[in-house]
Each structure stands twice: as structure tokens, then as C-alpha cells.
Amino acid sequence: MDTLEQKLRLQICDIGRNLFNKDFIAANDGNISARLSENVILTTPRAVSKGYLEPHMLVKVNLQGEVLEAAEGYRPSTEAKMHLRIYNELPEMKGVVHAHPPYATAFAIKGEALDKMMMPESVIMIGDIPLAEYGTPSTEEIPDSLMPFLGKKTAVLLENHGALTWGEDVMEAYLNMERLEYTAKLTFITRMIGGERELPQHRIDELVALRSFYGK
Numbered sequence: 001m002d003t004l005e006q007k008l009r010l011q012i013c014d015i016g017r018n019l020f021n022k023d024f025i026a027a028n029d030g031n032i033s034a035r036l037s038e039n040v041i042l043t044t045p046r047a048v049s050k051g052y053l054e055p056h057m058l059v060k061v062n063l064q065g066e067v068l069e070a071a072e073g074y075r076p077s078t079e080a081k082m083h084l085r086i087y088n089e090l091p092e093m094k095g096v097v098h099a100h101p102p103y104a105t106a107f108a109i110k111g112e113a114l115d116k117m118m119m120p121e122s123v124i125m126i127g128d129i130p131l132a133e134y135g136t137p138s139t140e141e142i143p144d145s146l147m148p149f150l151g152k153k154t155a156v157l158l159e160n161h162g163a164l165t166w167g168e169d170v171m172e173a174y175l176n177m178e179r180l181e182y183t184a185k186l187t188f189i190t191r192m193i194g195g196e197r198e199l200p201q202h203r204i205d206e207l208v209a210l211r212s213f214y215g216k
């Protein structure tokens, strides 16, 4: 096994533990993947708690969804299709994370996008977080619902379901999930104390201009 594959296997397990310990997923929910080469990804297996992943459990799949390598008893996530859509559409993206973080999922169930520009870091690093239309898990409906946002966003709420984030590597995809949930949590808390106050437009413009400085 080459070092890149070893590194990615360990990184995915580490991210799984973080998602689990931060209460972003329950039981066997959620899935994580990373691009290994142009046409090959590593994905978490179905029906396994991502808090207890081990490197050998990850499954190697090509971008057509065919299993290339899997330890006995392990099959790719049933939600791998939404990961594959991102890798197929966006060659520069190398990591995808799906979770059900509670604050973000509450907004997804309510049907409200997280589009208030409240904090400098959020405006620079992630911008507004749209709501992708509801689809039945494991069908093409969720991948199809992502299409309007591909190439424009790196984080979306999945209506009545959870959240999906992606990035130029799997750690960036995971950090986008943290950013998304943090935005949802802050929106919830500020509403408990009278409601959020957005930054004025000229301040938002200043932050948007800073994105390239932060590599965004």
C-alpha cells in the first residue's frame, strides 16, 4: 500500500471519530470519502459506526461506483452516489463528508438555508449555505439535487436529512462540516437572545474581497 493510501485511510478514520465524538452522527449514520487517484476513491463502508472505523474497513471504488477492493464483509456506503457525483463533476475536489449534525439538520428539516452573513470567518471561508431539495437516500435524487451548487459551493444542507460538504482534500471537507454546523448553532443561539444581526453590505464586500487571500 503506498503512503498516500495509508495516510488517507488513517485520516478518514480520524475524521470518523471526530464526527462521532462531536455528535455530528448517530449509530451507523454518515459517510466520508477521499480521492485516491483520478478515477478511484476510498469510501467508508455501510452499516459501521464511523466512531469505530479501522483503516482496513474502507472500500476502494471507481468513479462509476464499481468496487475495486474491499475486505471481506465490507461494502461501500449506500450513499456513495452523492460522493461520486461530486468527484465526477469536480475533478479538483478530493474529499467529501456527509453527516447529520443536529443544529444544521434542524434547519434542514425546517427547510431554511443558512444564508445570513453574520461573522467574518464564515463569510470568508464558506459564504451562504444553501438547501438542496429533498431526495430519497441511495437514489439519484440527492446527487441530482446537488447540481445547482457544484462549482459554486462547498457545503449544503440536504432537506429533511442532514448536510454534505466537500473540499480540495478530505480534511478541508471535514472542516467545512464543522463550519456549517457552527453557523447553524450560532444562528439557533442568537435567535434565543432576540435574533441574528447581519453585517452591513459594505463589510460583507470587504470580506468577500479577502477570500483570495485565504485561498478561497
Ligand SMILES: [Zn+2]
Pocket (backbone or CB within 6 Å): 029, 030, 079, 098, 099, 100, 137, 161, 162
Ligand atoms: Zn444521511
